[in-house]
Amino acid sequence: MTALRPEVAESDRDGRPGAGTPASESEGTGLVQLHESIAALLASRGQWRQAYQHLRSAFDLVYADQDDPPQVPEQLRREVDRLRREHAEAREQSLRDSLTDSYNRRYLDERLLDIVAERGSTAAGLAIALIDLDWFKQVNDTFGHLLGDRVLQRVVELLQEELPEGGFCARYGGEEFVLVLPDVEPGPAVEIAESARSRVERHAWASLAPGLRVTVSIGLAYEPPPAGGPTRAPVAPEQQLLRADSLLYTAKQSGRNAVAYRANGRVLLAGAASGRRGIAESRVAGY
Template identity: 85%
Template structure:
């Protein structure tokens, strides 16, 4: 970054509150702002970098009646760099196939949500979702159509999520829906509605004879106000609970949402009437 040179004060003009800083001092401040701007820019902190560049310009032109504006070209360049950085950051958090969030974003967001637990009035729901018999889909219809199925499932899962809810790819044909600041009844309704959207979708439009369903394990952590003496449950533990309940949904006939209520494992919606519900592999509660 080219150094900006401050204007030297007129020796016949008396110093005062409005007099520019001595040349050596002004030069040092300008260089300091430029160095900070360079460091911030290297970290992608474009707004702060721009502010330090503006301060450098102000120092260079200190004492003039009219303060010049930062050149429009520089402003556009900073805005472009900031936009590109934001886009690159967003892409790094997305799954390349389904465009849902990836495991990296999921891990980061869950840690933040657990840290915010005391500031919300609702609980945190985590639903682990697995496509039923997906290997058969790939074996019967091919992997290209299997990829299209994964993309369509994500679209259906995300279709009616609340404002702060999101879907992330957990791995393979497993996905996670995260629902912050919700009550348990709403969490069950949202996940059961997602399951039904997948089941009722016109899959035959992709390939004759194609049918796709999902099984879901729903773990729910109540708000801190309801359990003030209990430490927050770590994200890994909630995912473990959801995985255990997913096992129950699959072993109890698939195409169902399994959750825990009053110490008992239950199935939501139409699956609630099934007999012989399998207990989770590990309780974790």
């Protein structure tokens, strides 16, 4: 971290202030150095707000004897801008899954709460698609975990294609992912989920390893706009995730490689799977 203090005379070898340097000035310089050192330490730990406060204290000490309020020097501006950039980068990294670079569970939970709060003042629908890789344990057992990791990374890339504005993908855990689709109607939400499933199925997986095939099952839960406007409390994110999980169970029990959703009180399968017989019942009572 670049020093903020002006030039002062160096101390003698025995630690006393240099010639012509008052003791109070030396003590002030020491405090400036202390604040700068603490700021650098806090910044290295990601404690950006506290680091900035110590930089500000160092700045105030340097200009404490001036009658007029000093202009913030360019040097301090650069330090603060750097801290803000590093803060933003660290914040973004803390919300990303380290393997797939999709958002992580922490971001999912935070963003869903924000979306639900926003829906309290709007009349927008919300779709949540819970996605699970079919037979992924067999992929790891047959081709190894390193290739399994590459499969997860590629699946995320495929899932994130063609997402609408405001939509995002998050890793829910293991080989499970979530697509969050705000401000959509039921029909387009089903189309987005089915398109994602189809992209995964049609991908050239054999280019990674001969004989490799990957498919996903998807449970799509849709929460319509509040009836009569934003007067009715929206469904909590946990409840909608439970509904999506129940529909994912239906997709798996009905043959996998399918999107299960509910329309007009019935559980249906989308796309190519729509003609299957014996669709499994939902695990959530009354849904």
